[in-house]
Amino acid sequence: MRYVNATLPDGSRRDISVEGGRIAALLPSSGNAASAEDLDLDGALVLPPLVDGHIHLDKTLLGLPWVPNRATGNQVADRIEAERKVRAARSLPESETGTNLVRQVLASGTLHMRSHVDIDNQLGLRNLHEILKVRERFRDLVTIEIVAFPQSGVLRSPGAADLLDAAIADGADLLGGLDPVGIDGDLDGHLDAIFGIAERRGVGIDIHLHDGGEGGIVELLAIAARTKAAGLSGKVAVSHAFALGSVPTARAAETADALADAGVAIMSHGPGAATIPPLLLLRQHGVEVFGGSDNIRDAWSPFGNGDMLDRAMMIGYRANFRHDHELSVAYEMVTSAAARALGLADYGLHVGSRADFVVVAAGSIAEAIASRPRRKLVVKAGRVVARDGMLET
Numbered sequence: 420m421r422y423v424n425a426t427l428p429d430g431s432r433r434d435i436s437v438e439g440g441r442i443a444a445l446l447p448s449s450g451n452a453a454s455a456e457d458l459d460l461d462g463a464l465v466l467p468p469l470v471d472g473h474i475h476l477d478k479t480l481l482g483l484p485w486v487p488n489r490a491t492g493n494q495v496a497d498r499i500e501a502e503r504k505v506r507a508a509r510s511l512p513e514s515e516t517g518t519n520l521v522r523q524v525l526a527s528g529t530l531h532m533r534s535h536v537d538i539d540n541q542l543g544l545r546n547l548h549e550i551l552k553v554r555e556r557f558r559d560l561v562t563i564e565i566v567a568f569p570q571s572g573v574l575r576s577p578g579a580a581d582l583l584d585a586a587i588a589d590g591a592d593l594l595g596g597l598d599p600v601g602i603d604g605d606l607d608g609h610l611d612a613i614f615g616i617a618e619r620r621g622v623g624i625d626i627h628l629h630d631g632g633e634g635g636i637v638e639l640l641a642i643a644a645r646t647k648a649a650g651l652s653g654k655v656a657v658s659h660a661f662a663l664g665s666v667p668t669a670r671a672a673e674t675a676d677a678l679a680d681a682g683v684a685i686m687s688h689g690p691g692a693a694t695i696p697p698l699l700l701l702r703q704h705g706v707e708v709f710g711g712s713d714n715i716r717d718a719w720s721p722f723g724n725g726d727m728l729d730r731a732m733m734i735g736y737r738a739n740f741r742h743d744h745e746l747s748v749a750y751e752m753v754t755s756a757a758a759r760a761l762g763l764a765d766y767g768l769h770v771g772s773r774a775d776f777v778v779v780a781a782g783s784i785a786e787a788i789a790s791r792p793r794r795k796l797v798v799k800a801g802r803v804v805a806r807d808g809m810l811e812t
């Protein structure tokens with residue numbers, strides 16, 4: 420079959436021919452449908468699948484009656500404590516709320532995601548096993564990479580390191596980390612634990628780093644040095660890295676050089692209140708910068724919907740992007756850059772790739788991010804799986 424009259428991201432008008440779930444040809448547009456099987460896109464913009472580089476499928480409360488945020492302070496530690504109480508009181512398992520969220524983001528065109536999953540001494544591996552069920556449920560539609568995330572710290576949570584190791588054995592794909600100094604108070608101790616497991620298990624790492632200022636920079640440089648020493652270049656990411664936005668430009672630039680040299684990527688969700696890393700400077704220095712939702716309707720944030728075009732807009736808004744070439748950076752952060760950070764093979768709109776794409780009513784990438792139109796179609800392996808923002812199945 421063919422999807423005819425598609426406008427590709429480069430502005431060209433093409434007919435997308437699909438065979439066996441893959442793009443068989445991208446032909447200059449013929450202008451009309453040749454058979455009853457063909458779908459006329461009428462010039463709508465076709466994007467590769469959206470990629471969420473940082474989501475928390477186990478934390479969302481989507482589908483539950485509204486849960487007010489009851490954190491008693493504004494520090495990460497206050498929110499950790501508040502979440503532990505919410506977890507104990509939830510009436511739906513994480514596999515159900517996580518399913519609600521995957522269905523929602525799938526309808527908005529996200530076909531790949533990296534989900535952090537809480538591992539601590541209260542939960543053990545329960546959340547991991549709940550989200551493994553979600554991954555299995557959606558395995559034909561969405562790829563879900565799982566990070567074993569020590570939400571309560573590694574050193575301050577007795578037994579956490581052993582649980583993280585067991586999480587990898589049970590199916591998690593990467594090791595997480597959390598503010599080695601701000602939460603665990605021991606930079607080397609924290610990094611020894613997670614790099615040790617990652618090296619032994621042969622997996623990558625994605626560390627939450629909220630610690631700001633020069634202290635956060637010291638942590639970033641330590642992560643870069645360990646990444647090089649461990650031979651994990653290209654397999655390590657730091658999420659948030661607020662510190663990069665809170666130090667003088669020259670210091671951020673030399674840190675960017677160290678991150679690029681080590682092959683450490685940076686994830687930003689366009690934070691509301693914290694400093695945002697200097698995205699353009701990082702890219703100029705060769706750092707892979709990608710995007711993610713982070714918290715969606717959970718004990719950390721009442722906001723978020725998992726729509727990666729919305730997220731690209733928020734990133735652009737926070738980064739003060741105004742020109743089309745800047746909006747295209749936000750777009751890359753939720754598509755190709757995130758795909759590279761996640762190590763997705765076979766990503767993109769080219770002959771031979773999987774026929775996975777998203778159709779929106781917009782004339783260009785910049786307009787799509789500015790207007791965030793409803794997704795006309797989400798196509799997986801050549802088949803329409805969502806139409807006008809609603810799942811077909």
Ligand SMILES: [Zn+2]
Pocket residue numbers: 473475535627658713714
């Ligand atoms: Zn997060």
